[in-house]
Amino acid sequence: MKITKKDFEQMQKKYDQEIRKGKPARGPQRDVDNQTNWIFFDRETIEEVLSKADQDPKKGGIKFYFTEYTEEVARKLYPENPEDYIGRLGIVMSPCNSANEKVDDEEEEYYNRGDFCPPKCE
Secondary structure (H helix, E strand, C coil), X not given: CCCCHHHHHHHHHHHHHHHHCCCCEECCCCEECCCCCEEECCXXXXXXXXXXXXXXXXXXXXXXXXXXXXXXXXXXXXXXXXXXXXXXXXXXXXXXXXXXXXXXXXXXCCECCCEEECCCCC
């Protein structure tokens, strides 16, 4: 469902006031007091996730999970600058066939590693 720009802006403002700049998350050397504003995933990644879901556009889709980077995961995924990610909110994607149905009986697949603002707000 599409939403209006006004609705999006209201939701974004509430997030910005209460989560992004709310209670800080813990980082290794400091609190994260300027939380994630947006995450960019390229089309190739999104199409890869969608290709694993049912091709029926009313059934196949992507489930998005809200997460927070632990020190272990940040060091593994961002070894060059893990301190920039520890404690940051993240989004993990998984292909699915409706909100509560896995794609198949195999282990669920998860995708991450978008570009974050901050630290990348170019």
